Amino acid sequence: MTVVAKLEERSLDPPAELAELMHTCKGAGAVVTFVGLARAKSRAGDTVDVLVLDHHHQLTAKSLQSIAAAAAERFAISHTRVVHRCGRMRCGDPIVFVGVASPHRRAAFEAADYLMDRLKTEAVFWKREEGESGTNWIEPTETDYADRRRWE
């Protein structure tokens, strides 16, 4: 079982992350990936120029490790790869890469879904959008918290 959880301060290259996962998971029967991108518009429909993800010097990396390890423990998966950006991003920039390999597809789909639900609500980041409506802090929505509770 392999678990990788990384915090990237400068850039995130999803094809390179997928290539690395594919390289390391030989023998697996399925790979599922998810890539989250910085949106062009806020929930209110205003243009977003920059998305900023602040992080904590210790707790952010620890939270990524903990969430990735929990997925590896919970699902019948062989490889877990979580790479998360921090810092300033523009529209279209990748924020997060989640990749999971498993012997059979169902576990990989479920693990990727689980990882994202936990990252949305528990990964130690603070998001803010800067754009035409000024600066707005973004917190998880009730839907995000409800999605997280599905796994309890």
Next chain:
Amino acid sequence: MKVLFYGKLRGVLGSEVDVSIETPCTVAALRTLLVAEHPGAAEWLQDRRVRAVVGDTFVDDTHQFATGDRVEFLAPVSGG
């Protein structure tokens, strides 16, 4: 001592404030002092989702910290 803030707390209080408080002291007492000194931030400081961290470990409001401890308050987190 300095108390550090993250997330939307920073928008209200800045990244850190200096407080004068006798230690050992509970996190709850520190919250009360901060609310008294920064009433404009009361809504955020009293939000149960705002968690305290002492020495890079999450603690509850009954935790006692000492002089020299790094005390931080974290607004609700959101990744992904």
